[in-house]
Amino acid sequence: MTTVIACSGLSKSFGQKAVLKQLDFKIETGAPVALVGANGAGKTTLLSLLCGYLTPDQGQIQILGQKPGSVKLKGRLGALPQDAQFDPDFSLARQLQWLARLQGMTASKANTETERVLALVDLTAEAGLKVAQLSHGMRKRLAIAQALLGEPELVVLDEPTAGLDPLHAKALRDCIQQHSTHCTFVISSHNLFELEQLCGTVLMLEQGRIRQQATQISETGVLRLQLCQENGQQLLPLLQQVPGFVKSQLLSKLQLELQYDAVRAADFDVRLLQLLHQQSIDYRQLSRGPSLEQQLFQSGG
Amino acid sequence: MHLPVWSHIWLLSQIEWQRLFLSRRGWLTLAAFCLLWFLLLRYLVMPLSQWMLDPAIVEGAEMVAGWVDVRQLLLWPRPELSLFWLLALLLTPAAAVLFSAGQICRDRSRGTLRFYSLRVGRDSILLGRFFGQLLVQGTLLLLALLACLLLAFWQGASLSGNLLSAMLFCWLFVMLSLLPFTALMSLMSVWLNSSRAAVSMAVLLLTLLPLLLGILAYYWPQALPAFAWLPGAQIPALINSSPWQPWAELGLPVGQAALLLTLSLLSFRRRAL
Numbered sequence: 001m002t003t004v005i006a007c008s009g010l011s012k013s014f015g016q017k018a019v020l021k022q023l024d025f026k027i028e029t030g031a032p033v034a035l036v037g038a039n040g041a042g043k044t045t046l047l048s049l050l051c052g053y054l055t056p057d058q059g060q061i062q063i064l065g066q067k068p069g070s071v072k073l074k075g076r077l078g079a080l081p082q083d084a085q086f087d088p089d090f091s092l093a094r095q096l097q098w099l100a101r102l103q104g105m106t107a108s109k110a111n112t113e114t115e116r117v118l119a120l121v122d123l124t125a126e127a128g129l130k131v132a133q134l135s136h137g138m139r140k141r142l143a144i145a146q147a148l149l150g151e152p153e154l155v156v157l158d159e160p161t162a163g164l165d166p167l168h169a170k171a172l173r174d175c176i177q178q179h180s181t182h183c184t185f186v187i188s189s190h191n192l193f194e195l196e197q198l199c200g201t202v203l204m205l206e207q208g209r210i211r212q213q214a215t216q217i218s219e220t221g222v223l224r225l226q227l228c229q230e231n232g233q234q235l236l237p238l239l240q241q242v243p244g245f246v247k248s249q250l251l252s253k254l255q256l257e258l259q260y261d262a263v264r265a266a267d268f269d270v271r272l273l274q275l276l277h278q279q280s281i282d283y284r285q286l287s288r289g290p291s292l293e294q295q296l297f298q299s300g301g
Numbered sequence: 302m303h304l305p306v307w308s309h310i311w312l313l314s315q316i317e318w319q320r321l322f323l324s325r326r327g328w329l330t331l332a333a334f335c336l337l338w339f340l341l342l343r344y345l346v347m348p349l350s351q352w353m354l355d356p357a358i359v360e361g362a363e364m365v366a367g368w369v370d371v372r373q374l375l376l377w378p379r380p381e382l383s384l385f386w387l388l389a390l391l392l393t394p395a396a397a398v399l400f401s402a403g404q405i406c407r408d409r410s411r412g413t414l415r416f417y418s419l420r421v422g423r424d425s426i427l428l429g430r431f432f433g434q435l436l437v438q439g440t441l442l443l444l445a446l447l448a449c450l451l452l453a454f455w456q457g458a459s460l461s462g463n464l465l466s467a468m469l470f471c472w473l474f475v476m477l478s479l480l481p482f483t484a485l486m487s488l489m490s491v492w493l494n495s496s497r498a499a500v501s502m503a504v505l506l507l508t509l510l511p512l513l514l515g516i517l518a519y520y521w522p523q524a525l526p527a528f529a530w531l532p533g534a535q536i537p538a539l540i541n542s543s544p545w546q547p548w549a550e551l552g553l554p555v556g557q558a559a560l561l562l563t564l565s566l567l568s569f570r571r572r573a574l
Contacts, residue, residue, distance in 0.1 A: 048573075048574075051415070051418075051419065052418065053415055053418065053573060053574040054573050054574075055571070055573075069418070069422075069423070071303070071422050072303075074303065074419065074420050074421060074422070075303070075419075075420060077419060078419065079415070079419055081412060081415040081416075083412055084411075084412030084413065084415045084416060085411045085412050085413060086413060086416070087324075087408070087411070087413055089320075089323075089324035089325055089326060090323065090324065094323075098312075098316055099416060099417070099420060101312055102304070102309060102312055102313070102417065102420040102421050103420045104303055104304045143416075146416055
């Protein structure tokens with residue numbers, strides 16, 4: 001694994017307001033990395049610094065071994081900036097072709113690449129339309145398409161699914177998963193469910209500092225069970241009989257968290273499923289490890 | 302796959318040029334420019350050039366309004382061209398200020414420059430936009446010049462090397478005198494957030510600076526040579542020049558443009574996108 005982003009002592013203020021305070025962190029190549037935090041925590045400022053849109057007041061940033069904005073970085077870093085819009089007077093295809101040409105592609109390669117990225121975000125049929133004719137969600141997908149032009153090594157996405165319908169949000173998640181084999185994604189979002197599905201590491205920004213850098217390694221000692229009906233109370237005494245069971249907690253009417261001895265009972269999940277089958281208890285989902293929400297806001301305190 | 306800087310600048314210039322013909326705003330600019338020059342050629346150049354063809358005028362030619370030397374204008378191969386030269390030098394700087402006001406600020410406020418800056422350096426973006434504006438202005442000026450040539454043919458001129466050479470001179474020297482105005486708008490466009498604010502600031506600068514310099518020179522005459530550093534300072538001398546004469550006047554607009562562009566580049570490197 002190599003370091004794609006390295007920040008040390010990074011600070012940025014706007015007037016009197018310190019938005020980022022002495023950030024130190026590294027991101028390695030591999031699974032997508034989530035950037036979370038409340039509104040105003042500094043997520044967009046951090047991403048803008050990484051892309052070279054802003055300059056830091058203090059500290060160092062290295063992106064793929066280069067300073068942000070370096071000519072050597074051009075085309076290697078893709079980004080979906082927040083609220084950036086294309087020129088409304090030109091067609092989608094024309095503007096993507098311009099960007100591809102500026103990225104160093106020949107005219108024919110730029111055409112092929114434009115078709116490829118438009119297909120990725122399901123905008124092939126709209127290629128000839130002017131940007132002014134697109135809906136908000138379509139414009140967002142177009143901006144995502146430009147971030148994927150030329151298959152960059154690192155892609156920074158600021159709120160990629162905000163404003164997208166569920167179908168296209170899922171398609172985008174699939175696309176990120178598919179591309180994450182050869183590209184590292186850094187994704188800022190408020191949608192923890194989405195980040196949980198996509199990301200291996202989570203950076204949490206709070207009041208301008210990295211509060212937590214959690215790695216979502218599956219913790220085999222914890223299972224989350226979501227039932228179809230409100231029969232959790234019925235299930236609790238039965239769980240005592242399953243070898244390795246330690247304790248359970250009813251998180252909601254339909255959701256339980258189970259802790260078990262992972263060393264003595266590595267097949268706890270199989271036995272649990274057998275129990276559910278024997279008792280004819282329907283379940284919707286069984287997942288390993290605590291939720292991202294729990295990791296960030298409960299255990300992290 | 303990295304392109305050299307000049308290649309980025311050329312691609313960005315072409316994009317600016319395409320805006321003129323492919324966007325609604327470009328079409329409006331083109332339409333306004335064509336209408337303006339149609340009115341000028343039809344109702345000013347046409348009657349005045351017929352008047353200037355009168356031999357009696359040549360005899361009595363003198364200074365008009367105290368600063369336009371009609372004798373110099375009569376040295377041009379055709380009166381239509383000499384009047385075009387006069388009008389272009391007086392009017393096109395204002396057009397350059399208006400047309401090139403949004404070269405950076407429009408795309409920066411919309412966020413479009415963020416897409417570009419991931420692919421090309423900021424210097425290339427700024428220079429690409431600047432040269433793109435020059436391409437647009439050069440195209441518009443060429444169209445107006447061709448219309449003037451058609452008018453000259455319609456009034457009895459015949460095609461000659463002398464006429465073509467004078468046309469080339471006219472296009473080149475007008476373009477060079479537009480350089481500092483376009484570079485000034487590049488700087489205004491980096492500093493300010495909208496085209497309107499950029500135009501307002503440019504108008505303030507271009508009117509207040511001579512006024513302040515005038516007051517300064519009144520009390521301190523040594524400041525008088527500073528007038529020569531204002532954009533367009535060489536235009537009165539150019540107006541009273543015949544074709545291919547005023548090479549000495551070219552250093553000033555080129556120097557002014559280089560200075561303003563350098564300031565613009567330095568400012569843009571530090572500007573948040």
